[in-house]
Amino acid sequence: MAESAQAPELVYLVTGGCGFLGEHVVRMLLEREPRLRELRIFDLHLSPWLEELKTGTVQVTAIQGDVTQAQEVKAAVAGAHVVIHTAGLVDVFGRASPETIHKVNVWGTKNVIEACVQTGTQFLVYTSSMEVVGPNIKGHPFYRGNEDTPYEAVHKHPYPCSKALAERLVLEANGKKVRGGLPLVTCALRPTGIYGEGHQIMRDFYRQGLRLGGRLFRAIPASVEHGRVYVGNVAWMHVLVARELEQRAALLGGQVYFCYDKSPYKSYEDFNMEFLGPCGLRLVGTRPLLPYWLLVLLAALNALLQWLLRPLLLYAPLLNPYTLAVANTTFTVSTNKAQRHFGYEPLFSWEESRTRTILWVQAMEGSAQ
Numbered sequence: 063m064a065e066s067a068q069a070p071e072l073v074y075l076v077t078g079g080c081g082f083l084g085e086h087v088v089r090m091l092l093e094r095e096p097r098l099r100e101l102r103i104f105d106l107h108l109s110p111w112l113e114e115l116k117t118g119t120v121q122v123t124a125i126q127g128d129v130t131q132a133q134e135v136k137a138a139v140a141g142a143h144v145v146i147h148t149a150g151l152v153d154v155f156g157r158a159s160p161e162t163i164h165k166v167n168v169w170g171t172k173n174v175i176e177a178c179v180q181t182g183t184q185f186l187v188y189t190s191s192m193e194v195v196g197p198n199i200k201g202h203p204f205y206r207g208n209e210d211t212p213y214e215a216v217h218k219h220p221y222p223c224s225k226a227l228a229e230r231l232v233l234e235a236n237g238k239k240v241r242g243g244l245p246l247v248t249c250a251l252r253p254t255g256i257y258g259e260g261h262q263i264m265r266d267f268y269r270q271g272l273r274l275g276g277r278l279f280r281a282i283p284a285s286v287e288h289g290r291v292y293v294g295n296v297a298w299m300h301v302l303v304a305r306e307l308e309q310r311a312a313l314l315g316g317q318v319y320f321c322y323d324k325s326p327y328k329s330y331e332d333f334n335m336e337f338l339g340p341c342g343l344r345l346v347g348t349r350p351l352l353p354y355w356l357l358v359l360l361a362a363l364n365a366l367l368q369w370l371l372r373p374l375l376l377y378a379p380l381l382n383p384y385t386l387a388v389a390n391t392t393f394t395v396s397t398n399k400a401q402r403h404f405g406y407e408p409l410f411s412w413e414e415s416r417t418r419t420i421l422w423v424q425a426m427e428g429s430a431q
């Protein structure tokens with residue numbers, strides 16, 4: 063993949079390319095990867111906006127497929143130079159079964175690795191998550207940690223368990239010989255909580271606030287800091303690391319990188335108010351309105367109701383014991399590893415990330431503006 067002024071020659075595949083992050087990766091590649099000849103977008107559900115991308119100079123190939131189906135993955139990977147594997151089942155609310163989460167996130171990743179090996183694709187970037195580290199079930203804080211900070215990573219919930227297993231598979235595959243005899247070069251990016259245009263949970267909070275007459279009620283102390291990163295910067299990091307994997311294979315291969323930018327350290331709710339505030343919502347209370355023990359009880363009640371109602375309907379509220387524990391445990395990163403290893407600098411400043419997100423919320427149907 064040497065830099066050249068020749069005609070674009072590279073074929074990229076983005077799995078999960080129609081998801082929240084995947085869409086940003088796809089658009090970023092089209093904007094900022096001049097060596098791209100073909101961009102393959104592989105997803106279980108193809109989005110209508112893909113059509114508008116097909117009018118440009120890069121060949122955009124939409125592939126409806128399932129990462130759990132080895133043959134579908136292999137067919138999509140064959141001939142690609144780089145795979146960016148963002149597809150995953152992001153579920154911490156109990157919507158999907160633990161088996162399904164494992165199947166999509168772990169087997170799906172296995173299939174992607176195997177497809178690279180069998181077809182001769184040499185470069186694989188995996189979207190991991192901060193959740194492979196923590197917060198752990200003991201609620202230990204991870205304060206301004208980096209990739210080398212010791213932390214007792216103990217997982218129970220299917221989602222972080224699956225991401226941790228998948229990440230391990232990706233890292234262990236680094237150096238494996240692919241078809242043709244060259245070594246596979248892999249790395250994993252670990253975003254903290256991603257925000258920005260298209261963020262479903264932000265949308266849910268906004269709609270809930272509108273239903274409650276423009277108010278949200280504080281549930282988590284303002285002192286609990288939660289790491290957040292803008293989706294455009296996460297996408298940029300994927301594009302950049304994918305570009306550098308060949309040139310710096312020895313340094314980047316088998317490595318993990320937290321995704322970071324200049325977004326401020328705040329509690330989950332206070333951070334959301336950076337966007338929802340200018341859109342007309344108010345966060346009521348300087349302290350949590352309910353005592354923590356009551357939230358724990360409500361979360362447990364929600365879990366019980368989910369279990370009892372499962373034969374009849376899907377009850378999956380935002381509050382459950384796991385989400386409460388994550389939201390209530392400080393987890394922030396402070397690192398420059400991506401800058402040192404592959405020259406990453408955030409593409410979007412905090413101000414720009416904030417403005418873009420606010421404009422997106424304001425444009426939402428039923429907006430208070």
Ligand SMILES: NC(=O)C1=CN([C@@H]2O[C@H](COP(=O)(O)OP(=O)(O)OC[C@H]3O[C@@H](n4cnc5c(N)ncnc54)[C@H](O)[C@@H]3O)[C@@H](O)[C@H]2O)C=CC1
Pocket residue numbers: 077078079080081082083084104105106107127128129130147148149150151152166170189190191192225252253254255256257
């Ligand atoms: N949203 C967040 O805050 C964070 C997300 N991540 C990771 O980033 C990745 C993308 O997450 P989001 O964009 O937030 O989720 P998303 O749900 O918006 O996107 C995931 C995409 O994967 C596709 N997909 C799911 N199952 C599939 C299957 N069996 N075969 C093919 N495609 C399938 C979905 O259709 C969707 O388009 C995931 O791997 C997630 O674990 C990591 C850290 C934070």
Ligand SMILES: CC(C)CCC[C@@H](C)[C@H]1CC[C@H]2[C@@H]3[C@H](O)CC4=CC(=O)CC[C@]4(C)[C@H]3CC[C@]12C
Pocket residue numbers: 152154190191192193254255256263281282330380381384385386388389
């Ligand atoms: C009402 C509750 C007290 C608070 C609800 C907020 C929660 C829904 C969210 C708080 C923290 C979020 C998670 C965090 O950002 C880390 C994540 C990383 C991922 O890889 C996937 C998403 C998530 C688990 C994210 C999910 C929502 C929260 C639990």
